[in-house]
Amino acid sequence: MKKILFILFSCYSFSAMAMDTVTVNTVEQLLDSxxxxxxxxxxxxxxxxxxxxxxxxxxxxxxxxxxxxxPNTFYTSDVGVxxxxxxxxxxxxxxxxxxxxxxxxxxxxxNVLSFSGCSNIKLxxxxxxYDPTKSGNRKGGxxxxxxxxxxxxxxxxxxxxxxxxxxVRSKGIEINQGLITECSSGTVWLxxxxxxxxxESTIEGNRACASMWKMVRxxxxxxxxxxxxxxxxxxxxxxxxxxxxxxxxxxxxxxxxNTIKGNDFQYLGDSETVRKIQSDNFxxxxxxxxxxxxxxx
Numbered sequence: 001m002k003k004i005l006f007i008l009f010s011c012y013s014f015s016a017m018a019m020d021t022v023t024v025n026t027v028e029q030l031l032d033s034x035x036x037x038x039x040x041x042x043x044x045x046x047x048x049x050x051x052x053x054x055x056x057x058x059x060x061x062x063x064x065x066x067x068x069x070x071p072n073t074f075y076t077s078d079v080g081v082x083x084x085x086x087x088x089x090x091x092x093x094x095x096x097x098x099x100x101x102x103x104x105x106x107x108x109x110x111n112v113l114s115f116s117g118c119s120n121i122k123l124x125x126x127x128x129x130y131d132p133t134k135s136g137n138r139k140g141g142x143x144x145x146x147x148x149x150x151x152x153x154x155x156x157x158x159x160x161x162x163x164x165x166x167x168v169r170s171k172g173i174e175i176n177q178g179l180i181t182e183c184s185s186g187t188v189w190l191x192x193x194x195x196x197x198x199x200e201s202t203i204e205g206n207r208a209c210a211s212m213w214k215m216v217r218x219x220x221x222x223x224x225x226x227x228x229x230x231x232x233x234x235x236x237x238x239x240x241x242x243x244x245x246x247x248x249x250x251x252x253x254x255x256x257x258n259t260i261k262g263n264d265f266q267y268l269g270d271s272e273t274v275r276k277i278q279s280d281n282f283x284x285x286x287x288x289x290x291x292x293x294x295x296x297x
Contacts, residue, residue: 023094027052031070036087042126044093044100049081050107050131080110080140085117093125098157098179105140106131112161114144115151122152129159129182138162138184145170153178162186164206167193174199181205187212187231194219204229209239211246212265218250225257232264243293245269245277256280267293 024030025043031054033040049055054069066074066082074082093101103126105112112128115121128142142158143165145151150172157179158164164180166189167173173193178201180187186208190196196218203226206212212231215221233242244265247253255276264287268274271292277283278291 028054031073031081034070034072034083034086034089034091036072036089038089040089040091042091042093042101044095046102046104048104048106048131049112050105050110078109078139079144080105080107080112080114082114082116083118083121086115086121087118088120089118090122090124091126092122093127095125098125098155099127101125102127102129104129104131106134108136108138108140110140111144111166112140112142114146115148116146117148118145118151119149121148121150122154123156124153125155127157127159129157130161132160141166142180142183144168145173148173152176157181159183163189164203165189167191167196169193171195173197175201177201179204183207185209185234186214188214190215190218190221192217194221196220197222197224198226200225202227202229203231206231207234208232208242208244208265209234209236210242212242212244212263214246215250215253216248218253220252221250222254223256223258224254226259228258228260228263230262233266239266241266241293243267243269244288245273247273258282259284261285263287267291269293 021039022033023041024033027047030047058067064077069075072086095101103112130138139162141163142161146168148170152174154176160182162184163186164183168191170193172195174197176199180203183206187203187206233239242265258281260283262285266289268288268291274291
C-alpha cells in the first residue's frame, strides 16, 4: 500500500498540469485515453496492443503507415503502436509490482510501445514486453523514443525485445529503477541524443551480438548505480568481436558506481570507455577475451 501511495503521489507531482485522471482496464480504453494533460491509471492485467478491437479492424495483409488507433495513437507495420505528439502525460500501473500491469505485443517485428515527438511523459510501474507465451526471432524492441524530450520511466520492465530501450534524437531522458531483461540483440541503443540518465536499474540476462550497450553521437550521458548481471554474447561467428559497451563520438560520459558481474563478451569496450569503467565500478567474474577492443583498420 505504501508503494502504491508513493507511485500515485509521484504521478500527481509530475502531472500538476493534468486536466483530468482516467482509470483503464482494457486495451481499448488505454488507446482511447492517451492524450495531452492526462494521468492514466492502469489496472493490473495484460494489455495486448496487437489484439485490440481498434487493431483488429486494420487490413494487416497490407503494409500500414500511421493508421489511427486512438486520438493520439497510430499503427505502422514493423514499428507497432506509436504515441504521437503528446505532452504532459503520465501512465502508471496500479499493481504492487511492475509485472502486474503489462503492455505486450504478439507481433515479432513491432516495438511494444513507441513515442514520437512527445514531451513531459512519465511511465511508472509497468512492464513492456513481447508476448511471453510466444517464441520467435524478435525484430522489435520494448520501448522506442524518437525525437522526444523530458521522458521519465520509473520502475519499468523492458523485456523480450530485440533491444530493450532505443532512444533516438531525444533529450532529457531518465530511466530509474528499471529492469531490462531477456532481450535478444542488445539492451540500450542511444543514438544522437543528449542529457540521458540510466540510474539504479538492473540489466540482466540479455544476449547481444555487436554490442550490448550502444551509444553514437551522444552528449551528457550518466550511467550510475546500475547492475549488469549475466549478459552474454550470442553464440555465432558474426558475434565473435562483440563489445559489451560500444561508444562512438560521445562527450561527457559518466559511468560510475555500477556493478558489472558475470558477463561474457569478447571485449568490454574501447580504451577510453574501459578506463572510465575500471576507475569507479565494481567488476567480478566477467569473461572477456580482452578488455579493450582493437581499433578498426
